[in-house]
Amino acid sequence: MFVILSKIKIMLYTIYAESTPNPTTMKFVANKKLVNQSIEAKSPEEAKKINIAQKLFMFPFVENVFLSNNFISITKNRSVEWQDIAMQLREFILDFINNNKIEVLDHSKDISINSIKLKKKKASNSEIDNQIISLIDNYIKPAVESDGGAIEFHSFENGTVTVILKGSCSGCPSSQATLKNGVEQLLKDKIGEKVSEVIALNQ
Numbered sequence: 001m002f003v004i005l006s007k008i009k010i011m012l013y014t015i016y017a018e019s020t021p022n023p024t025t026m027k028f029v030a031n032k033k034l035v036n037q038s039i040e041a042k043s044p045e046e047a048k049k050i051n052i053a054q055k056l057f058m059f060p061f062v063e064n065v066f067l068s069n070n071f072i073s074i075t076k077n078r079s080v081e082w083q084d085i086a087m088q089l090r091e092f093i094l095d096f097i098n099n100n101k102i103e104v105l106d107h108s109k110d111i112s113i114n115s116i117k118l119k120k121k122k123a124s125n126s127e128i129d130n131q132i133i134s135l136i137d138n139y140i141k142p143a144v145e146s147d148g149g150a151i152e153f154h155s156f157e158n159g160t161v162t163v164i165l166k167g168s169c170s171g172c173p174s175s176q177a178t179l180k181n182g183v184e185q186l187l188k189d190k191i192g193e194k195v196s197e198v199i200a201l202n203q
Contacts, residue, residue, distance in 0.1 A: 011032070013094060013098050015029065016028075020149070022149075022171065022173070024063075025064070025074065025076075026076075026082055026148075027147075028071060031070070034070055034071070034097065039066075039104055040150075044057045052072070052096055052097070055096060061080045062075070062076060063076060066150070066167035066168070068150055128191065128194060132191070135191075136151060136153055136163070136183070140186065143182075144178075149165065149166060149170070151183070160196060160197050162199055163198060163200055165200045179200060
C-alpha cells in the first residue's frame with residue numbers, strides 16, 4: 001500500500017505601498033485580509049494592544065498606525081521622507097505578517113485617546129441617526145478606505161453631524177474639504193434641512 005503525501009501550498013502575503021491624500025501617511029496593502037475590525041494606535045501606549053503596531057512604533061519616525069481589512073496605514077513624523085523609509089516598512093510588514101498572526105489584545109476593554117468623547121451618545125433621533133449611518137457606510141466609507149482611512153458616525157444633535165476620522169484622514173490637509181464638499185453635501189442632499197453641517201470630533 002502506498003501513501004502519497006502532497007505538500008499543501010500556503011499562500012503567502014504580498015504587500016504593496018500606496019500613497020494617500022495625506023502626505024504624512026502611506027497605505028500598505030496586502031493581498032489578503034489582515035484584521036476583522038478597524039483599530040488605531042496613536043501612541044506607543046495604545047500600540048500595546050496590537051502586536052504589529054507595537055513593533056512598528058519601535059521605528060522612531062512612526063506616529064500613528066491604523067489597521068483595517070487588508071491594509072495598514074502608517075503616519076510618519078517630518079524627520080524623514082517616504083522615499084527613505086517606505087521600502088523598509090514594506091519589508092518589515094511583509095516579514096511580520098508572513099511569520100506571525102496579527103493579534104489585537106483586549107480591544108473591547110480598550111480606553112484609547114479621547115475615549116470618553118468618542119462614546120456614542122444615546123440618540124433621541126434614532127431614525128435620522130440610522131439614515132446618516134447608512135449613507136456614510138454605503139457612500140463615504142468605501143472611498144475613505146481606499147485612501148487608507150476610516151470615518152465613523154459619532155452623533156447628530158441640533159442639525160450637526162459629528163464624525164470620527166481615523167488613519168490617513170486624521171490630520172489630512174484635505175479632510176476638511178472632504179467633510180464639507182463630500183460628506184456634508186451628500187447628507188444635505190439625501191436628508192435635507194435637518195442636517196446643517198458635518199464636523200470631525202478629532203480634527
